[in-house]
Amino acid sequence: MQSGAARKATPVPRPQLFLFLSTEMLPTRRRPLPWHLLLLRRSKTTSAQHVAARHRDPTFEKFMDSYKHYLKALPIVDLIISSPDHTLPLSFLSTSLSQRLHLNRGPLHFIRAFPHLFSISSDKPFIVTLTPAAQSVLSSESEASSRESEAATCRLHRLLAMSLSHRLPLRAVFRVWRELGLPDDFEHSVIHQNPSLFSLSDNPNEPNTHIVELVDTGSKNFTPAIESWRRSLQKDSSFEFNLRFPPGMRLTKDYRARIKAWQLVPYTGPYEPCTTRGSGKNGRRMMEKRAVGIMHEFISLTVEKMVEVEKISHFKKWFGIELNVRDLFLDHPGIFYLSTKGYRHTVFLREAYEKGRLIEPNPIYDARRRLLDLMLLRRRGIGSLTNNH
Structure with a gap:
């Protein structure tokens, strides 16, 4: 008989928490399953394991490393644009909004990290505004969106045509208005301005919500991309x-x-x-x-x-x-x-x-890329920019 000290203990795998799993603890895997094996064992694989085992594409991952900051900046940009004087008190970002945007080092650090996009007053209380370069890019995106209103109407038409009932909740469309290149007032400028295409009605299943639907469901045969x-x-x-x-x-x-x-x-x-x-x-x-x-x-x-x-x-x-x-x-x-x-x-x-x-590319995409490029500059060229002013 071996003594307890001499007996070799069996290693216990360390548990790892996966994103979106609240009750299940899964052992770590040194190497993710190859895709062909993952598909063969699909029924035994959780969604979190499926995500973790995917094959990474370095090009898309590198792009998202930059784009994630752009996504954090967009709500701040929208708040500045929607304010009457196009300014935003920094204190407004120091609330729960900062947590929702995952500004881990605080709003002041985030604002100062992108000086080609945001300007901040030198004295307290700090006031955040957009730089002239950012205002110019956003104006070009707004102009492109106005010029592409017919294309935006067609995209909404196509989206509704894919629905089995040719109807969609308005709140769902609101979630993707930016992705579809719709103007921010699309409920008026696209839906109400095209009564021969779209109609808006109360949602019988959800109080205080609306349904947008096609008026003429057989008016056009679309060809998939x-x-x-x-x-x-x-x-x-x-x-x-x-x-x-x-x-x-x-x-x-x-x-x-x-x-x-x-x-x-x-x-x-x-x-x-x-x-x-x-x-x-x-x-x-x-x-x-x-x-x-x-x-x-x-x-x-x-x-x-x-x-x-x-x-x-x-x-x-x-x-x-x-x-x-x-x-x-x-x-x-x-x-x-x-x-x-x-x-x-x-x-x-x-x-x-x-x-x-x-x-x-398209004009709206080009404008958004220029805004992203401003953010990618970080603090480069700030000294010369300050001297010019």
Whole structure:
């Protein structure tokens, strides 16, 4: 018999808390599961493990390292613009808003970190304003939004056309108005100004909320964005998607075979009446591919080809999607990329990007990139800027 001191203790794995798990403690894994094994073991994998095991794309991750600060700055910019004198007391940010924006080192440090975007008074009480450069960029975005009002109306029309009932909660549309490039007063300038297209009514299921719906549901047959890529191929590709896997992602022979078979699965397009039933293996595969088609089209409608997963999930019931949309994005890494930077899950349309930028930019996107570029300058050139003034 070995003594207790000589007996070697069995190591106990340290528990690790995963984001969004409140009751489950999971052991750490030295290496994440490869994607092809993860898909084979899907039923035994939690959503948090699925997120943790995804293959990272360094280009998108680097972009989100900068973009997360842009997302924190946007609410502050909106508050300054909406104030009568275009100023904001710093004390206003020192409340719960600072915590909600995750300004971990405090609002004063955040404001001073981006002097090309924000100006702050030298004397107390501190007052925050926008720099002339930032005001110029925001004016150009507003002008671009006004010029693109017809395109914005079309995007809202398409969004409603994807709904099974051609109706959507107005509050859900409000969550993505910026992503869709809608003007901030779209309820008036887009919905009320186009009574032949849209109508607004009380939501019978939720007090004090409204439903926006299409007036003429058969007025236009839309073509999904993926069709332009399919037409460019010199073969029959009626149900294929443009796949661009992350660099370094290992694709096994079995995984390639599964992808090839999945590409051939027929499905109902996002603007077609849904007649597919989810019963049986083939029915479930067709419904899953229909969900991929709807999510692809939704993100294609956004001006930056990206959207927060939390925002897009508000539409899935209206689109007839019963799947977890976050898992859907993770299951198709050749079509979508999911980033978890900045205390949020953001999904990108992979085919729309190259080297961290849109392949086909638009005026609203260009203006937002210029605002991001101002933030990327940090404190560079501040000395010369001060001397010029």
